[in-house]
Amino acid sequence: MNKRILIWILSYGILTVFPFLIPLFITGPYVTHILILTVMNIILASSLRLINLSGQLSLAHGGMMTIGAYTSTLLVVKLGLSSWVALLLAGLLAAVIAGLVGFPFVRLKGIYFAIVTIFLTAMVTLMAQQWRSLTSGSYGIYNIPRPDPIVIPGILNITFTSSVNCYYLVLVIMLVSLIMLYAIEHSRIGLTFRGIQQSDSLAESVGVNTAGLKVLAFSIGCFFAGITGGFYSQYIMAIAPDTFGFLFTVYILIYMTVGGSGKFIGPILGAFILTILPEVMRPLKQFQPFFFAGVLMLVIFLMPEGIVGLPGRLKTIAGRLFKEQQERA
């Protein structure tokens, strides 16, 4: 038993430390950018999974990221707030807006919920385009300052002028987010989310306030989208209304589904593989989208539970083959 715990700590320790070491071996702005995108996508896909855990398919993540990005940007640029406070408020505002629109939204189920969340993303984009006095419309906002340096006099002075430090920052955000998401999933609330996912009428008859908890799941998931959106605008130092549109949102959904929404590790794997893969496939040039689509089709047809379902599937296939062979012999 003790040995198992040791292995567990060791493997998670390595998994946690490893991403921090990558920039020591591979450098360059291009690689760093891809790494940052990967980490962002992991946060997004994992937080989307929390909403999915309560039986809802949300496509509001793009809109929530836009809200987060503009909130953090405007607070820093127009009000001169600290970038850290702005980042937190970005997440909170996304959560609050999700909470408010959530109440009418969660009355809809399945695909209908997904459709209104698409509208939400589209509406946020439109608002950012049209509210020119605040957002400067389609021009977007440029020269957004990078996150404020973390200074403890005499001990610590971390600036975020280099992309590598931004990578470290987003990595820390990811770790904190994943720990929070994991804790929520394994709490009583998480158990209730699952109950709602499997049968919301039954959950209701047990006494669960299903509407309220669905809104809660939606709101928590959107909080992380808001934070990620805010971070991205600070890292890229620019934001435009259509940076995180419908297509971007669909990609997050694909990361989650391909990785497998059944297990916590699923969206992490999905986001990792599907962010890195297209970059590796760059030499294929114009055929790259075909390749990407091909991978998607393969996963959907061969692995309905996503990549995380693969070991189990291989086991059953191997078992079947073994049995056939035995029967032949």
Added chain:
Amino acid sequence: MLKLKDVTVRYETAEAVRGVSIEVPEGSVISVIGANGAGKSTILKAISGLVPLYSGEIEFSGQKINRMAVNQIVDLGVVQVPEGRRLFPYMSVMANIKLGAYLRRDKRGMMADMEEVFRLFPRLKERSNQKAGSLSGGEQQMLAIGRGLMARPKLLMMDEPSLGLAPVVIDLLADTIRTINQSGITVLLVEQNASLVTRVSQKCYVIEVGRVVLEGNVQELMADDSVRRAFLG
């Protein structure tokens, strides 16, 4: 304990329940018997607050409950074991039982009740880590009842618990219902299976197309030719 006064429930324009009055005294096992589509499940849903009343009134322990939210009604101790042994199929037996106690805050009492449920259904303890969907029909029904008991009901309502179960399992079910009743829980049983009803309950209401057509002592009703023909074949 529970009183339905002239309750009418409408789905869109169709009347599923018309002017039904039922009384469930404390400590009793009362049955509602009727064919498919007679409106039995609708009555239970109306009591649980899952469907709104068109007219009439429902009273529990002297308190009007027909305007309350579902979770408030559960909190009062009115718990339903829904039809078709509805469970959370991809969750473990343990998780299903825990969710049954969703509204409870007393950890110690919950643990004690869990022990009680496992004592009542030892099979569930053996399979506590198994997915609920992988249990046999009888075990699933027991889990559904166990989950209902975890809410510490004063009134337990069961919607066709005998549906699709083998006669041997129905015997076990009858014993279980009696045990539950003896522990002080009032039971409202909705059934098509007259043999289960005759074994456990004292008073019975016969429902046809949304109306109570007969009511009275189970023994007397079963002596009635028309009832026997309808429900005993």
